[in-house]
Amino acid sequence: MDGSFILKLVRQSVGESIGKARNSVLERIMNESSPARIEPMQSVRISRGSRVKLECRASARPPPRISWYRDGRPVAEIALRRFRVQNYRRRSILVIRHARREDSATYECRAQGAIGPPAVTSANVSVVAPVATAPDTSILGAPCPMPDPASYCLNGGTCLFFELVQEQACKCPEGFNGQRCENKDVSNRSSMYHSYTCKLGLSTSYYC
Numbered sequence: 001m002d003g004s005f006i007l008k009l010v011r012q013s014v015g016e017s018i019g020k021a022r023n024s025v026l027e028r029i030m031n032e033s034s035p036a037r038i039e040p041m042q043s044v045r046i047s048r049g050s051r052v053k054l055e056c057r058a059s060a061r062p063p064p065r066i067s068w069y070r071d072g073r074p075v076a077e078i079a080l081r082r083f084r085v086q087n088y089r090r091r092s093i094l095v096i097r098h099a100r101r102e103d104s105a106t107y108e109c110r111a112q113g114a115i116g117p118p119a120v121t122s123a124n125v126s127v128v129a130p131v132a133t134a135p136d137t138s139i140l141g142a143p144c145p146m147p148d149p150a151s152y153c154l155n156g157g158t159c160l161f162f163e164l165v166q167e168q169a170c171k172c173p174e175g176f177n178g179q180r181c182e183n184k185d186v187s188n189r190s191s192m193y194h195s196y197t198c199k200l201g202l203s204t205s206y207y208c
Contacts, residue, residue, distance in 0.1 A: 032061065033060075033061055033062065033113065033114040033115045034060055034061040034113065034115070035060060035113045035115055035116025035117070035119070036058055036059070036060040036064040036111040036112060036113035036116065036118060036119040037058065037059050037060065037111075037119055038056065038057070038058040038059075038109065038111045038119035038120065038121045039056075039057040039058070039121065040121050041054060041055070041056060041107075041109065041121050041122065041123035042123060043123045043124040043125070043126075044123065044124075044125055044126070045126040045128060046099055046125070046126070046127055046128070047099075047127075047128060047129070047130040047131070048099060048100060048101060048127050048128065048129055048130060049098055049099065049130065050098075050099055051095065051096070051097055051098075051099070052094075052095065052096035052099050052103070052125055052127075053093060053094075053095050053096075054093070054094040054095075054107055054109075054123055054125070055091060055092075055093050055094075056068075056091060056092045056093075056094070056109035056111070056121065057090065057091045058090060058091065058092075058109070058111030058119060059090050060111065060113030060114070061113075061114075062113075062114055063089045063090055064090075064111040064112055064113045064119070065111070065112045066087060066091075066092040066109060066110070066111050066112075067109075067110050067112075068085060068092070068094050068107065068108070068109055068110075069107070069108040069109075069110065070105050070106070070107055070108075071105045071106055072108075075094065075107075082096055082097045082098055082099075083095070083096055084097070092109065094107065094109075096125075099125075099127045100127060101127050103125060103127050104125055104126050104127045105124075105125060106122050106123070106124050106125075107122060107123055107124075107125055108120060108121070108122040109121050109122070141160030141161060141162050141169070141171075142160065142161050142163065143159070143160070143161065144159035144160065144161045144168050145161055146159070152168070152170070152180065153170035153171075153172070153180055153181050154170075154176075154180050154181045154182045155172070155173065155176045155181045155182070155184075156173045156176075156181070157170040157171060157172045157173060157176065157180065157181035158170065158171040159171075
């Protein structure tokens with residue numbers, strides 16, 4: 001028998017064996033694998049300087065490969081130390097420290113399984129200016145609720161209403177004292193502090 005013919009038969013037999021083995025492996029992978037599934041994320045609104053934490057949960061068999069994107073750009077390409085990704089078997093966490101206005105964007109999580117297309121979810125992050133807290137006027141006092149509060153206190157004093165005790169008092173300028181700042185204080189002209197008229201309030205405590 002021709003040697004070249006025998007070599008051809010051997011190659012054909014080896015090729016068929018390899019093909020069968022490859023098909024067997026692919027079939028096993030298909031049978032033992034499942035496409036990626038992903039849970040939706042929630043959008044967040046946070047104050048500037050705060051910490052943002054986005055968690056992406058996904059499942060597949062075998063566990064999926066998870067990656068993050070910001071406005072379509074891979075987060076891995078964003079060279080910012082404030083960005084940190086923590087990957088686990090079936091979840092991934094994106095942390096943004098000291099959030100800035102420019103961090104406001106759409107963040108996308110993609111989970112790629114062994115088979116099927118990637119599963120995708122996204123969340124909008126809005127970084128806003130911190131909300132200023134209003135002072136407690138019940139303790140610090142608010143402008144007196146009268147048509148002409150400037151007429152109540154004399155010598156340039158400021159009329160303040162204390163909600164806690166439901167009474168008003170005068171904040172006197174330097175050099176004056178009294179209930180309505182009617183008295184001139186000649187004993188402490190160098191004082192740098194404003195004088196207040198103090199009254200006996202609730203629970204035998206004084207307020208000014």
